[in-house]
Amino acid sequence: MALSHTLDCRPVRLGAPQWLALHALTLWPHGVYLVQRAGDGSDDPLGLVALLAALALVAAQHQRLRLTPHLGWLLVAAALALLANGAWWAGVPSLAGALIAVLSLACAALAWWPRGHPKAPLLGLLVLSLPWLATLQFYLGWPLRVLTAQLSAWALQVAGYVAERSGASMVVDGQLLIVDAPCSGVQMAWFAYFTACAGAAAADLADRRFAQRAALVGAVVLLGNVLRNSVLVALESRPVGLAPLWHEVIGLAVLAAVCSAVWLLMLRGSRRDA
Amino acid sequence: MPNPTDSPRAPLPVRRVLACIALSLIAALALVWWPPAHAEDVDARTPESPYFHVHSDDPGLDALPLKATRVDVRIAGVIAAVTVTQHYRNEGQRPIEARYIFPGSTQSAVHAMTVHVGQRQIVAQIREKQRARLDYEGARREGKTAALLEQERPNVFSMNVANILPGDDVRVELQYSELIAPHDGMYRYVFPTVVGPRYRSPTAAAANGGFPATAHLQPGVESNVAFDLTVRLDAPLPVRAVRCDTHKLEALGLGTEHVQLALADDGVRDNRDFVLEYGLAGERTATGLMLYEAPPGPDAENFFLALVEPPKAVAPVQINPREYIFVVDISGSMHGYPLDTAKVLLRELIGGLRPSDSFNVVLFSGSSRVLAERSVPATQANIERALRTIDRAGGGGSTEIVPALRRVAALPKPADVSRTVIVVTDGYVAVENEVFQLVRRNLDQFNVFAFGIGSAVNRHLIEGLARAGQGEAFVVTRPERAAEQAQRLRRIIDTPVLTQLQARFTGLEVYDVEPAALPDVMAGRPVVLWGKWRGSSAGAKLVLQGHAADGSVADVVDAPMPDPDAVALKHLWARQRIARLGDDEALMGGQSQREPITALGLKYGLLTSYTSFIAIDQVVRSNQAATPVTQPLPLPQGVSALAVGAAPAQAVAAVVPTTPEPRWPWALALTLLLAIAAWWRRPSLG
Numbered sequence: 001m002a003l004s005h006t007l008d009c010r011p012v013r014l015g016a017p018q019w020l021a022l023h024a025l026t027l028w029p030h031g032v033y034l035v036q037r038a039g040d041g042s043d044d045p046l047g048l049v050a051l052l053a054a055l056a057l058v059a060a061q062h063q064r065l066r067l068t069p070h071l072g073w074l075l076v077a078a079a080l081a082l083l084a085n086g087a088w089w090a091g092v093p094s095l096a097g098a099l100i101a102v103l104s105l106a107c108a109a110l111a112w113w114p115r116g117h118p119k120a121p122l123l124g125l126l127v128l129s130l131p132w133l134a135t136l137q138f139y140l141g142w143p144l145r146v147l148t149a150q151l152s153a154w155a156l157q158v159a160g161y162v163a164e165r166s167g168a169s170m171v172v173d174g175q176l177l178i179v180d181a182p183c184s185g186v187q188m189a190w191f192a193y194f195t196a197c198a199g200a201a202a203a204d205l206a207d208r209r210f211a212q213r214a215a216l217v218g219a220v221v222l223l224g225n226v227l228r229n230s231v232l233v234a235l236e237s238r239p240v241g242l243a244p245l246w247h248e249v250i251g252l253a254v255l256a257a258v259c260s261a262v263w264l265l266m267l268r269g270s271r272r273d274a
Numbered sequence: 275m276p277n278p279t280d281s282p283r284a285p286l287p288v289r290r291v292l293a294c295i296a297l298s299l300i301a302a303l304a305l306v307w308w309p310p311a312h313a314e315d316v317d318a319r320t321p322e323s324p325y326f327h328v329h330s331d332d333p334g335l336d337a338l339p340l341k342a343t344r345v346d347v348r349i350a351g352v353i354a355a356v357t358v359t360q361h362y363r364n365e366g367q368r369p370i371e372a373r374y375i376f377p378g379s380t381q382s383a384v385h386a387m388t389v390h391v392g393q394r395q396i397v398a399q400i401r402e403k404q405r406a407r408l409d410y411e412g413a414r415r416e417g418k419t420a421a422l423l424e425q426e427r428p429n430v431f432s433m434n435v436a437n438i439l440p441g442d443d444v445r446v447e448l449q450y451s452e453l454i455a456p457h458d459g460m461y462r463y464v465f466p467t468v469v470g471p472r473y474r475s476p477t478a479a480a481a482n483g484g485f486p487a488t489a490h491l492q493p494g495v496e497s498n499v500a501f502d503l504t505v506r507l508d509a510p511l512p513v514r515a516v517r518c519d520t521h522k523l524e525a526l527g528l529g530t531e532h533v534q535l536a537l538a539d540d541g542v543r544d545n546r547d548f549v550l551e552y553g554l555a556g557e558r559t560a561t562g563l564m565l566y567e568a569p570p571g572p573d574a575e576n577f578f579l580a581l582v583e584p585p586k587a588v589a590p591v592q593i594n595p596r597e598y599i600f601v602v603d604i605s606g607s608m609h610g611y612p613l614d615t616a617k618v619l620l621r622e623l624i625g626g627l628r629p630s631d632s633f634n635v636v637l638f639s640g641s642s643r644v645l646a647e648r649s650v651p652a653t654q655a656n657i658e659r660a661l662r663t664i665d666r667a668g669g670g671g672s673t674e675i676v677p678a679l680r681r682v683a684a685l686p687k688p689a690d691v692s693r694t695v696i697v698v699t700d701g702y703v704a705v706e707n708e709v710f711q712l713v714r715r716n717l718d719q720f721n722v723f724a725f726g727i728g729s730a731v732n733r734h735l736i737e738g739l740a741r742a743g744q745g746e747a748f749v750v751t752r753p754e755r756a757a758e759q760a761q762r763l764r765r766i767i768d769t770p771v772l773t774q775l776q777a778r779f780t781g782l783e784v785y786d787v788e789p790a791a792l793p794d795v796m797a798g799r800p801v802v803l804w805g806k807w808r809g810s811s812a813g814a815k816l817v818l819q820g821h822a823a824d825g826s827v828a829d830v831v832d833a834p835m836p837d838p839d840a841v842a843l844k845h846l847w848a849r850q851r852i853a854r855l856g857d858d859e860a861l862m863g864g865q866s867q868r869e870p871i872t873a874l875g876l877k878y879g880l881l882t883s884y885t886s887f888i889a890i891d892q893v894v895r896s897n898q899a900a901t902p903v904t905q906p907l908p909l910p911q912g913v914s915a916l917a918v919g920a921a922p923a924q925a926v927a928a929v930v931p932t933t934p935e936p937r938w939p940w941a942l943a944l945t946l947l948l949a950i951a952a953w954w955r956r957p958s959l960g
Contacts, residue, residue: 044938049946174677175931176641182934191945198949202956225935232933239644239681241931251936252944259945263952 016065016112020058023108026081029088030101034131043131046190050128053194057122057201064114073111080104095135102126120210121201128194136186142168144184147222152179152230161234172237185225188255192221195259199266210266217262224258324471324918327489327906336366339438340374340905342500343544345465350508351564352581353842354452354463356382362435362444371414371436371900375488375907377466379452380429380733383842383849384881386449389421389435389889391442398423398889400879402872406886410434417896421446423887427706428856429734430469431881432486437896446889451842451849455581455800458762460515464749465503465548468730470910471607471917472704473673485704489906493915497908501544507533512555519752520549520729545908546729549751565811566843567836577843578784580777580803580816582831596767597649597691598633599682599720600624602664603699603727605639605673607917612728613667615753616698619725620664622760623696627652634685635660638678639671640930648686671930673703676712683716693720694767697739701732702917707860709735713742714861721745723763730910742857746796766796775801775820782807782814782833788850795820804847811836848878856883 014022024031038045058065084101088094106126110119145168153170156163163172170177196217200210231250235242330337342361347354356379362372378384387398398421401409406422413420414436421444422434438444454461472485491497503521507513513533516525522538535550537543562581568574600623602616620635627633632649633656636642645663650656679697687693703709713722722743726736727750740747746766748759775792787805795801801818814833819826852874859867868884875885909917935941 046938046942049942174680176674176677178930178932180932180934183932185935187935187938187941191941195945195949199952202953228935229933236931236933239647239685241643247934248936248940251934252940255936255941256944256948259948263948267956 016058016062016069016109019069019112020105020108023077023081024105027084027101027104030084030094030098033094033098034129037131043134044187046133046194047129047131050125050194050197053198054122054125054129057125058109061114061117064117065112066114069111070113071111073107073113077104077107077111080107095130095132098130099127102130118200118204118207118210120205120207121197124193124197124200124210128190128197133186133190136189137181137184141181141184141186144186144225145179145181148183148185148225148229149179151222151226152233155226155230156234159230159234161237163233170233172233175237177233177236179229183225183229185221188225188228188258189218189221191255192217192224192258192262195262196266199263203267205266213265216265220258220261220265224254224261228254323474324488324490326492326915326918327904332366334367335901335903336364336370337903338498338905339364339370339372339435339903340499342502343376343467345501345503345548347463347465347503347505348508349454349461349463349505351510352454352456352461352579353840353846354454355842356450356452356465358448358450360433360446360448362438362442362446364438364440364442367440369437369439369896369898369900371434371902372438372905373902374433374435374905375426375469375486376431376433377469377730378429378431378450379464379466380737381849382429382450382452383845384423384425384431384448384450384887385845385879386447387421387423387887387889388447389419389891390445390447391419391891394891394893396421396889396891398887400876400881400885401888402876403884403886406888409888409890410436413437413890414900417894417898419444419891419893419895421887421889423448423881425881425883425886426486427734428853428883429466429732430485437900439896451845453579453581453802453846455802457799460551460553463505463550464733466730466733467501467544467546467548468907468910470700470702470728470730470732470913472702472732473605473607474704475672475674475676489904490918491906491908493909493913495908496542497544497906499544499905501537503537503543503548505533505535505550507535507552509533509554513552514555515551515553517551518549519755520546523550542908542911546911547731547749547751549749563814563816563831563833564840564843565807565833565836566840567811567838568844569838575844576807576836577840577847578782578803578805578807578833579840579843579846580801580831582801582803582816582818582829595691596628596631597687597693598623598627598631599636599649599685599693599695600633600660601636601638601678601682601695601697601699602667603639603673603675603697604637604667605671605702605917607673607700607702607913608727609914609916611753611912612700615750615756616725616727617661617664618753619698619727619750619756619760621661622757623763624652624657624660626760626764627657629653632691633660635663636678636682637663637667638674640674642674642678642681644681644685673699675699675703676705676708679709679712683712683719687719694745695720695722695743696725696763697722698725698727699731699735700728700913701726701735703732703735706732706735706738710738710742710857710860711863713739717742717744723766724748725750725759728910729912738857744793746799769796773821775818777801777803778817778819779807780815780817782811783809786847786851788847788854804843804850806847845878845880848874848880852880852882 037043038048080100081104084097084104087097087100106123109122113119149165149168149170153163153165156172161172163170168179170179196214228251232242232247339362340360341363344359346357364370389396389398403424410420410422417437419437424432426432433446435444435446454463469488471488471490474485509531512529512531516528516533521543524536524538526534564579566577568576600620602620604613608616624633629652631652633652634649635645645660682695722739723745724736724739725748726733729751731749736749737747748763750756750759773794775795777792784805784807787803792801811833816831817828819828852871855867855871871882872884875882881887
């Protein structure tokens with residue numbers, strides 16, 4: 001039965017790094033796509049950071065990696081690699097193909113992953129290595145902007161402002177303000193989930209718990225973005241507006257608070273917390 | 275008990291498949307039988323905002339039916355009689371209905387229209403607006419050639435010509451009169467040639483009325499319309515100092531009482547206002563009293579015009595502290611040269627303030643921003659700061675002038691300070707009435723001077739703002755004239771106003787005088803009085819009295835013999851009264867003055883907001899539906915594509931505040947720092 005779970009002998013004397021490198025090489029069309037996207041200015045190159053973090057995570061486990069890979073994960077990785085390259089050949093949207101490719105790479109890495117060690121952080125970081133921001137802005141940006149504007153309007157009304165939402169814009173004390181794409185919170189969501197993956201890895205959080213808390217991370221991001229937006233809108237609605245530097249300062253302060261909350265969320269109830 | 279897996283399931287999908295095939299066949303047959311209606315141009319959704327004309331490759335449709343506009347101006351004394359001839363020709367193969375939005379002078383009294391179709395001549399009738407529209411639609415459907423002239427704004431008209439058949443030549447001739455009042459001893463005649471793209475605010479009140487969507491040519495695309503203009507000046511004194519900054523002119527008879535002028539430009543002529551300035555010998559103006567006596571009859575009415583330079587007043591010794599609020603339009607239509615001109619103007623205006631003055635700057639486009647929450651003293655440091663703020667304004671976005679003026683009204687004002695609001699804009703908005711209403715309701719707080727910036731500004735807004743705000747209107751067409759206009763404003767503000775002005779006639783029975791009460795008179799402006807008279811005019815005099823800082827001043831003007839040719843006074847008086855009723859309506863809202871304006875329009879045969887000119891050829895000439903074609907307009911000179919909404923996102927974002935997240939490098943650095951710190955301090959495994 002052992003054959004169904006692990007290979008009894010290491011394939012052609014290849015170690016995990018070489019195996020993963022070769023696997024990555026088979027996915028080269030998607031690698032080219034990622035490099036192009038990182039360089040063409042269509043998205044912030046944050047994916048590279050997530051990829052480096054994933055590599056660091058693998059490197060950190062180097063001593064604990066299996067000597068022989070798990071056959072089931074390897075088969076899934078191979079199947080996904082075929083699917084990813086088939087998708088590329090069939091002209092499926094590049095991002096969808098790249099998603100299958102990173103999942104394939106993740107499966108290949110998990111085949112070597114220490115038994116019983118949390119897998120979700122590695123998987124999450126590899127998924128975050130894709131150029132998501134522009135795509136998410138396109139498909140999720142509008143509903144997020146409307147939601148943020150509405151929640152901000154209610155928050156400001158409670159604070160005594162005359163605020164109302166119109167589409168993804170707000171009118172606060174007679175001043176029109178636009179909650180446009182850069183205000184949707186997608187970037188904050190990326191950083192929050194990046195922190196969640198890093199936090200889960202640091203805390204050795206069980207995958208099931210990570211999955212449960214991932215939804216809470218979304219709620220923390222939404223709240224953080226509404227807070228950030230409300231404060232900026234309130235300050236911008238003053239006759240003199242607000243200097244750009246304060247946008248950065250307030251945005252960074254809220255981001256720090258969100259990331260700290262996410263880190264604590266991941267640490268709570270983890271093995272390390274215990 | 276039957277096993278559920280034994281139930282006859284297989285036939286069900288087959289039936290569903292068959293049903294789907296049957297439905298598909300029925301749908302296909304239905305499509306063949308009732309083909310989907312092809313979108314007709316007449317059914318096309320009417321646009322609401324200015325848009326760029328898209329050139330059609332359809333050789334059968336002449337999308338540019340207006341071939342030429344010819345303007346013939348005759349100025350006799352202070353009255354201009356203008357004839358505008360629009361020449362339409364259909365060079366396509368399908369009948370068309372041409373629509374053309376064109377500008378007019380804000381003071382013009384359009385009193386006649388004639389349509390020439392081939393050899394036939396049709397004199398247009400003045401009708402109530404809705405009825406004229408119905409008659410026109412009926413004639414269009416019946417296949418008759420018809421022309422309808424409607425007023426969209428006092429200075430914007432729309433011409434509709436239905437059923438121009440292939441090969442047709444249709445000439446439409448309009449006639450209007452206009453008063454040319456001298457300012458600072460100079461006469462200025464303006465003929466606007468193009469309507470600039472108007473911003474339609476989504477939050478504008480319905481009271482503003484609709485504004486037609488205008489089609490515009492892309493920047494750099496020349497109009498296909500040949501434009502020509504001639505002016506004949508007949509003055510009581512030799513004409514001097516003829517000046518035209520907007521067009522090159524050829525002149526005959528300069529230095530005499532009769533001057534002929536014609537356009538000499540070979541290039542584009544119809545993308546900017548034609549502005550002609552001139553003076554009379556001895557720096558005198560042809561002012562005084564003018565009488566028109568109608569031929570005897572039951573409905574005969576005599577009219578007068580008094581155009582009098584006010585008595586000179588002396589400047590007061592003490593000047594109250596003054597506060598100036600500059601409201602500057604930085605919307606898309608101001609992008610580039612107009613905003614550059616505005617900056618030059620503001621440097622002149624702000625730079626010339628006295629240290630005792632205070633000032634503030636409000637920049638507006640989609641939203642507004644003020645320099646400071648309270649006005650600041652006009653120190654050199656504050657002036658520099660204001661100029662830097664203005665210099666940073668790039669121009670972009672929409673033109674929300676009403677919220678900007680509301681913000682001005684809400685700015686705190688010390689009780690002992692006289693506040694002057696100076697609005698700098700091209701006026702490309704369709705909310706004129708709302709603006710006038712807002713200014714009138716705040717007259718106790720400020721008066722308004724309006725500067726129109728650009729080659730073809732909305733003079734209705736600029737002049738209306740100044741009238742509503744009891745100030746003065748200025749138009750700056752070029753940066754090099756900014757300093758001159760700034761000095762003019764300074765002179766007007768520094769020169770005392772002649773107040774409590776009263777006009778009294780002796781030896782002449784006058785009635786229906788416009789305006790009923792004379793406003794305060796500023797430096798360089800004449801007193802203009804219109805009215806009717808009856809009885810004998812022999813020995814009549816006009817006595818003008820007012821109060822200046824040094825006491826009462828008075829002037830007496832003798833009445834001349836009535837001039838039987840001055841029939842234009844009739845139209846101009848009616849135009850004046852209609853304008854006043856229009857102002858009242860703008861203040862009250864709704865259509866409160868509809869009836870009196872309609873009555874005046876019908877009685878004196880004038881184009882108004884409630885009366886239109888209609889001409890219908892009684893010959894049925896076509897049984898084919900005419901394709902509507904909107905004649906595209908050139909963009910006014912110096913106005914960029916941003917005015918039609920081609921605003922880059924960053925331009926909009928620059929003028930309407932947004933709440934972007936911090937830049938990613940900062941956010942990344944912070945997140946990594948936090949992650950490293952947290953990783954470092956993570957609890958060790960028990």
